[in-house]
Amino acid sequence: MDQGDETQSAADGTPPARRTRALRWARNGAIAILVAIAAIWLVLFVTKGRFLKRPFERIVSGLVERPVRVRGDFQLYFAPFDIKLLAEGLTVANPAWTTRDHLFAAQRIDTRIAPLPLIVGRWRLRWLDLTDASLDLEWNEAHTANSWTFGAQGGGEPFELPVIGRARLVSTALRYRDPRLALLADLDFSSITSRDARIGEAVRFTGDGRIRGTPFTLTGALLSPNETVARGRNRLELNAVAANNRIRMTGTLPSLAEIEGVPLQVAAEGRNVAELLDILGIVVPQTRAYRLTSTLVKRDARFRFGDLKGRFGDSDIAGAFTVDNGAERVHVEADLATRVLDIVDVAPFIGYNPDVVAERGVTAAARATGAGPARLLPDANLRAEGLRAFDADVRYRVARLQSDNVPITDAAVTVALDDGLLSLSPLNFTMARGTVRSDVRFDWRRRPARVTYDFRLGSTPMARLLAGWGVADAGTSGTVSGRLRLEGDGDTLHDSLATSRGRIAFVIPQGTLTTRNVQLSELDLGTFVQKMFEERLKEPVNINCGLVAFTVRRGVAAADPILIDTRKNVITGRGGFSFVTERVDLAFRADAKKFSLFSGQSPVGIGGTFSDPALAAVSPDLLARAGAGLGLAVLAAPPAALLAFVDIGDAQSAACGPVLAGATASEQRTSEGKRREDVGADEDAEREDRPRKKFLGIF
Structure with missing residues (x-):
């Protein structure tokens, strides 16, 4: 050792011999690691890692806390630097409470996984080849757990889609079940091919299912799939047909299956609003043809339809309403307003079919409900059973009633429905410059229903009130006031008044x-x-x-x-x-x-x-x-x-x-x-x- 080395060794306090041995060990260790890696790489490359099939099933099953099985060929090795995974007949089990055995199943999955992102817990698939795959997504009856959130009771972390560079998906299907909504949907996706993290213009799908016993069909597309596979935001377009109603939904989702708190634009049209709301378990009177637009936001079990605008029959409608599925019965809360309400569109609220009223008059509409000849009061049952299926708190305002003989303006009603007890209180409106204050109550908890009518007419000018019956405004200064209070039993308007x-x-x-x-x-x-x-x-x-x-x-x-x-x-x-x-x-x-x-x-x-x-x-x-x-x-x-x-x-x-x-x-x-x-x-x-x-x- 020369004088310089000795001086340096003396300066750092390390004996020359020990320092030399440390360097030799480090070199030999690095060589050993490289040799081991090379050996492992070689063994895996030669054997294709098929012997890791059982350890793979055991380790992954432990991570997701549910059985993972590979029934066919299995390969797991470096090729050359990415991790290649090939599995035939791969299945990931569902929790025991679900109606299907597997959350995920694929006839064949072939992919390349980037190794470095795995170190920080992120998955990046350089390419993915998926054949005959199916995904089953379900909620439990209590809506406290779902099948795609891993954990013993579905209460862990939800599964997140990995970043995918290139992909080819053939015959992919998705099934979604929500018992709270009585919803079951089966979707089939068209074949998908992507390169350089780009899939193309859209991923399209078709499907069908049932919601609250009503069958439906749908078509849709993911309009920004390239952003979806890059863990970005996804533009969704969905079109559905159910019970003569056509529904269109568009919006931007943060992930493929996440709609919580996301505003979705909804447009619906059909021949009858009652058929549309019946899908959600809400009973309303029949209407004429309608067209509505709204913004839907889902939060837990609450579905809020805001910025509602549209028409039903010859009347307009605006406002917002919320449907809450979290309680024993569906609860509806609404605040609605109409500028001009056509009197024909009022007909359903007392049992008439508005289309028959518009085409053939009130007498024909009454006869269509089962009333006898020359009868005017309808015999239509007001669907008492349906009114016990949900609760409601509704506020509705009408600026003007379109009618030739009934001058009604500034109508407002508060509707409360609680386990079959329906109250329209107060039900107020201005008639010919006089105010009518009223309360109407239907007790559907008893059969036949007990109905109470209480109408109070304030001082009203006869010239305006009877203008349609020949009373002249000039020379008429008389007024009229009054009260109607009746109580009867019946499930129809006629029966309640006839008793x-x-x-x-x-x-x-x-x-x-x-x-x-x-x-x-x-x-x-x-x-x-x-x-x-x-x-x-x-x-x-x-x-x-x-x-x-x-x-x-x-x-x-x-x-x-x-x-x-x-x-x-x-x-x-x-x-x-x-x-x-x-x-x-x-x-x-x-x-x-x-x-x-x-x-x-x-x-x-x-x-x-x-x-x-x-x-x-x-x-x-x-x-x-x-x-x-x-x-x-x-x-x-x-x-x-x-x-x-x-x-x-x-x-x-x-x-x-x-x-x-x-x-x-x-x-x-x-x-x-x-x-x-x-x-x-x-x-x-x-x-x-x-x-x-x-x-x-x-x-």
Whole structure:
């Protein structure tokens, strides 16, 4: 050793001999490692690593905590630097709770694995050749575990797709099952070939399945597969057909099977929204053809459809709703609004088919539900069983109802459904500048259902309310208010009203009323003739107070009372109508307060049915009096014929207090405080089991 080496050894404190031995050992160790690697490489290359088949199955099975088997040829070796893996008949078992044995199965898998990324726990496949592969993805019944999350109970880390450089996939299938949604889907992917980490324009697939018992077919594509294989984001396009509904879904997924929290654009169209929502277990009335768009976001068991826009029939719809499958029953929460609601599209909510209403009218629609001839109320069952399958909290607003005769605006309803108890409370709307506040309740927990109707009409101008029936705006200052409260039992609108009991009352305070044509509101033909002769047809009728009220028992409404006090007359009415048979049998007459020369004083009747009412302005009583006048003219002189039409004017004015309070007939009084004898509930009108009689000699 020269002086320099000795000086260096002395400086670092290492004896020269020991340093030399350390270098020799390091060199020999490196050579040994290289020789061992070469030997292993050579052994694996010569044997193709087939002897590692059982260790491979054992090690991988331990890692994923489920059996992994290779039933055919197996190769695992370096070729030359990448790891080659070939396995025929490779299967990865599913957890015991699934309906299929294998999560993954392939007739043949041949791949090259980059070794260096494995050191940091990442998989990079330089190329992959997969033949006749199938992947089965399932959730358990409680939705707490899935088959693709490895672990003893499916609660470990989910499987992630590796990065793939080149690939060729032939006859690949995927099956997805979700018991919570009652969903089963089978997809078949077209053959895929990729080079340099690029697959091409799209990976397309077709499939079919069932959701809540409804079969469906679908087609779709992964529109950015090159980003998917590079662990990027994937653009999905899906088209499905189910129960006459066409659904299109597009969006960008973070991975192949991940939709949690991802906004997806959904467009749907079909002939009936009820058929679409029935797929999700939600029962709604039938609609006409619809077209909707929305943004769907899934979070756990909640599916939120936001930015909803579209049309059903001739009406628009907007808002958002959420479907929650996490509880025992599906729960729906919605906030919806309509600018213009066509009255035909309201028909399904009371049991009519809207298409039949639009094409042939309400009577034909009622007949289509099973109602008898000339019936108007539908006999359609409102699907009580379905209403016990889900719960709901819905808020719905309508700016305007499109109708020729019903001026309704600013409608709003809150719908609550809890285990078959359906409440529409409050159900409010503006009708002819008057406010209707109502509550409707259907108790489907009992059969037949118990139904309660409670409608309260605030002070409403008659000119607007009755504009479609000939009432003129100019010269009409009268208003009307009222309440309808009925309770009945039935699973259809007709049955619930046909068994109803309660009261209907409309109050008319002081005001005037003018009609555009015939003044039947006065109901005094003599006054009408007199005004016609004097050319004062447009003179308003001066109303002091009025009450039109009915007591309802067993679906039959009897006048209790009908009493209108005007400046010249006291108008009373008898009779009633029936929700059971839908027949109307009402008679009105006016008694003059003052002497009237041309006063027929004969009743005016309203008869027929709800669907075809009839007005008898000239009654048999009037004809008989005209005949008496003719006889007197023959026996005496023509002026004597007028005596048959003379009214001495003895009508007693009504006390307006009980009238405006909506009191029953027994509580009505004259202006002098005496009990009225000319009004009263007709007992025969209240009983369907009694023989029908003609009120006041008409109908």
